[in-house]
Amino acid sequence: MPFRSVSIPAIILFCCSTLIWTFTYGPAKRTFAMPAKTVTLHSAQEVNDLWHSSGVHGRRAVIFTRHLNKIFSPVLINAFPEINYLETAMRHGIVRTAHYIVPDRIWLEVYEEILANTVLVIPPKKTAVGFLLLHERGDIHVVPFSEYIPDHEREKALVVIEPAAWTPQEQSRINGFIRSGQLTSDLTVIIGDVTSTVKQP
Amino acid sequence: MVMVLILAAVFRLWGTFDLNEYIEDETLHVAYAKSLGTYGTTENWGWHHPQLSGLIVYGTIRLFGDNPVGWRSSNIFFGTATVALIFLIGRLLYPASAVPLLAATLLAFDPHNIYISRTTFVEIPVTFFFLLYLYLLFEYTENKRATLPLAGLAMGLTMGTKAYFVFAIPLAVLYAVYRMRQRGELTSQVIVDFVVTLLMLPIAVYLLSWVQWFGRGYTLLEFVQMKMDSVWALQELNMDNFPNRDYLGAGGKPWEWFIKPLFWGHQRLLSNEEGLFLIQSNNPFFRLLVLPSLFATVVYAWKKHSARELLPPFLFVSCYLLILLARRPIFSYSVTVLLPFAYLALARAVTLSAAWINREKQVYACFLAATFIWCLYMFPIVSARPVPLAPFQPIFSVLRFMGNF
Numbered sequence: 001m002p003f004r005s006v007s008i009p010a011i012i013l014f015c016c017s018t019l020i021w022t023f024t025y026g027p028a029k030r031t032f033a034m035p036a037k038t039v040t041l042h043s044a045q046e047v048n049d050l051w052h053s054s055g056v057h058g059r060r061a062v063i064f065t066r067h068l069n070k071i072f073s074p075v076l077i078n079a080f081p082e083i084n085y086l087e088t089a090m091r092h093g094i095v096r097t098a099h100y101i102v103p104d105r106i107w108l109e110v111y112e113e114i115l116a117n118t119v120l121v122i123p124p125k126k127t128a129v130g131f132l133l134l135h136e137r138g139d140i141h142v143v144p145f146s147e148y149i150p151d152h153e154r155e156k157a158l159v160v161i162e163p164a165a166w167t168p169q170e171q172s173r174i175n176g177f178i179r180s181g182q183l184t185s186d187l188t189v190i191i192g193d194v195t196s197t198v199k200q201p
Numbered sequence: 202m203v204m205v206l207i208l209a210a211v212f213r214l215w216g217t218f219d220l221n222e223y224i225e226d227e228t229l230h231v232a233y234a235k236s237l238g239t240y241g242t243t244e245n246w247g248w249h250h251p252q253l254s255g256l257i258v259y260g261t262i263r264l265f266g267d268n269p270v271g272w273r274s275s276n277i278f279f280g281t282a283t284v285a286l287i288f289l290i291g292r293l294l295y296p297a298s299a300v301p302l303l304a305a306t307l308l309a310f311d312p313h314n315i316y317i318s319r320t321t322f323v324e325i326p327v328t329f330f331f332l333l334y335l336y337l338l339f340e341y342t343e344n345k346r347a348t349l350p351l352a353g354l355a356m357g358l359t360m361g362t363k364a365y366f367v368f369a370i371p372l373a374v375l376y377a378v379y380r381m382r383q384r385g386e387l388t389s390q391v392i393v394d395f396v397v398t399l400l401m402l403p404i405a406v407y408l409l410s411w412v413q414w415f416g417r418g419y420t421l422l423e424f425v426q427m428k429m430d431s432v433w434a435l436q437e438l439n440m441d442n443f444p445n446r447d448y449l450g451a452g453g454k455p456w457e458w459f460i461k462p463l464f465w466g467h468q469r470l471l472s473n474e475e476g477l478f479l480i481q482s483n484n485p486f487f488r489l490l491v492l493p494s495l496f497a498t499v500v501y502a503w504k505k506h507s508a509r510e511l512l513p514p515f516l517f518v519s520c521y522l523l524i525l526l527a528r529r530p531i532f533s534y535s536v537t538v539l540l541p542f543a544y545l546a547l548a549r550a551v552t553l554s555a556a557w558i559n560r561e562k563q564v565y566a567c568f569l570a571a572t573f574i575w576c577l578y579m580f581p582i583v584s585a586r587p588v589p590l591a592p593f594q595p596i597f598s599v600l601r602f603m604g605n606f
Contacts, residue, residue, distance in 0.1 A: 004394070007350055011397050018405035022421035030418040058418020093240045096418045122437040125430065134434050137242040138417075139427075 030058040032156055038188040044070070044081030047160060047189050051085075051094050054187060060155055061086065061098040062183060064174055065162040065191065068100045068114070068140070080162055080191050090137035095158065098140045099148070102130075103165055107144045114142065145170060150183040157183065162191040202288055202302055208573075209284040209309035212580060213277045213318045218269040220585050224479060224606070225467070230321040231272050234258035241413040249431030253361035253410040254323040272321055279329040280318025284309045286332035287541045293339040294509050295549060299565050303548035306569055308540055310576035311484050316583040317537050324537035327362040330355055331369065332541055335516075338373055338399075342380040353398035357406020365538040368519035374399055376512055383508075438529040451602030452533025455524045458483050459491045459543070463533070465602040466582075475589055478582040479606060480596060483536065486575055491543040494550035501553055510549070517542035 033054045069086040089095040102110045124131035130143035177183035232244040238259030262271035284305050291301030337352035381387040451465035462485035470476040495514045502510030520539050555564035581588045
């Protein structure tokens with residue numbers, strides 16, 4: 001091959017650069033809220049607005065709520081979330097993967113709720129600790145609370161907590177994850193009392 | 202050949218932009234391309250497919266606007282260029298014969314290939330990239346030209362468009378290795394060249410084709426997990442997952458594609474006597490000859506001990522087996538990726554037959570004329586031109602499915 005002494009090293013260099021790029025480009029495209037904050041909001045619309053206005057992108061979300069997304073619980077009335085805020089965030093590249101942590105006492109209920117949903121093209125994929133929704137715009141790990149161990153401490157997450165869905169003991173454990181640094185977040189949303197403020201679309 | 206290429210372009214271009222609405226899966230493809238380009242995310246259950254075709258359509262939409270020119274112009278180019286590539290490949294595999302011209306003519310005037318080239322189907326660019334890879338690889342193996350890095354680039358683009366050629370790609374590499382060994386040129390230096398240009402470079406290009414996906418914050422480890430999940434997800438698909446399953450059935454099961462005549466499509470009646478039609482078919486007059494032709498060419502190649510003659514049938518089988526064995530429903534437009542090898546084999550069988558009866562000129566003239574006349578007849582009803590119904594009643598009477606658009 002003519003110019004082999006140049007072309008082969010050049011191609012090898014290009015390939016090595018590409019390999020490095022696959023590890024660095026994605027993390028470099030993630031954007032975080034500065035400074036880190038915790039806010040109390042009263043609707044999914046407000047969460048949606050906050051995520052969009054904060055300029056966050058390419059993120060993990062950890063969601064401690066009763067319902068994942070309106071798209072999976074379409075009959076929600078006076079409850080969080082009243083809009084498909086997670087679906088929108090994934091569509092717009094804000095969230096790339098989500099962890100939906102479910103109270104153990106409603107685990108079977110949630111599983112059946114999701115299984116019955118016609119939005120899913122294929123059924124959930126079982127994992128060691130729960131199941132995985134292979135969502136069009138990112139995967140959603142659905143895990144019962146007792147099985148959840150934050151294992152992504154090196155990457156700050158967008159955290160959403162709905163205290164009404166948790167017992168005081170469970171809430172205390174969630175707080176422990178955050179205080180101990182097991183679960184780090186730059187933007188934590190606490191869902192306040194929604195019954196009086198959520199406007200149904 | 203220049204005339205065939207010009208006519209191929211005319212049949213793919215003429216009136217393609219007149220239909221200012223989505224045709225068939227364009228509604229999925231265009232939404233996918235726009236979402237991919239804008240947010241890096243996919244639409245319509247397209248997350249498990251390679252993303253290069255979406256980027257190409259998004260690029261032409263940015264260039265020409267969100268209109269029929271933006272949606273369809275890339276396939277017109279790739280569809281026409283594929284005709285040129287099959288001619289060039291034919292010339293390398295069957296030098297000093299009529300095979301290149303006959304094969305290129307068959308593809309140029311195939312009504313279904315014309316139909317697919319006038320829309321946004323991904324099968325057109327992926328076939329183009331694979332043929333480009335083959336051509337550049339054969340230029341290296343047959344003519345010793347310095348095209349190996351470009352072949353690797355084209356291989357990466359093929360992988361980045363769709364996974365039809367996962368068996369055919371290594372098969373072509375094996376052929377190249379065999380040819381180098383046959384000539385006593387398979388040195389350690391050549392092996393290094395192969396590894397770098399036909400393994401490392403394509404993988405790098407393939408990874409780069411996921412630029413929008415990586416731009417969403419992912420890393421390579423998440424990419425590997427996503428690919429494993431996508432293999433699992435594809436195996437979970439069944440007929441119930443397709444909202445357009447009537448249409449899925451209309452094109453026939455993969456084993457029927459080269460055995461039964463198949464016609465189906467959509468219509469828009471303008472009156473009791475006139476209408477617009479988008480008819481698809483498996484081009485039965487010619488494609489039903491493919492399997493016997495493959496058999497004849499394999500027997501001939503086997504007798505001649507010619508690996509070069511064996512290659513097109515083997516490439517056909519490698520792609521067809523993937524489709525036949527896939528544990529998921531397959532739409533009939535997937536046949537597009539088989540056509541270059543099917544038509545190379547058919548063209549080879551025609552030249553062998555013509556030589557056998559010693560009527561080469563007459564046979565070629567009849568064959569070329571039949572191809573062209575059939576295309577002229579079918580063109581108005583594959584391209585939504587306003588036509589009277591009467592001349593096409595023979596076709597309409599055998600349709601398996603007719604929807605409205």
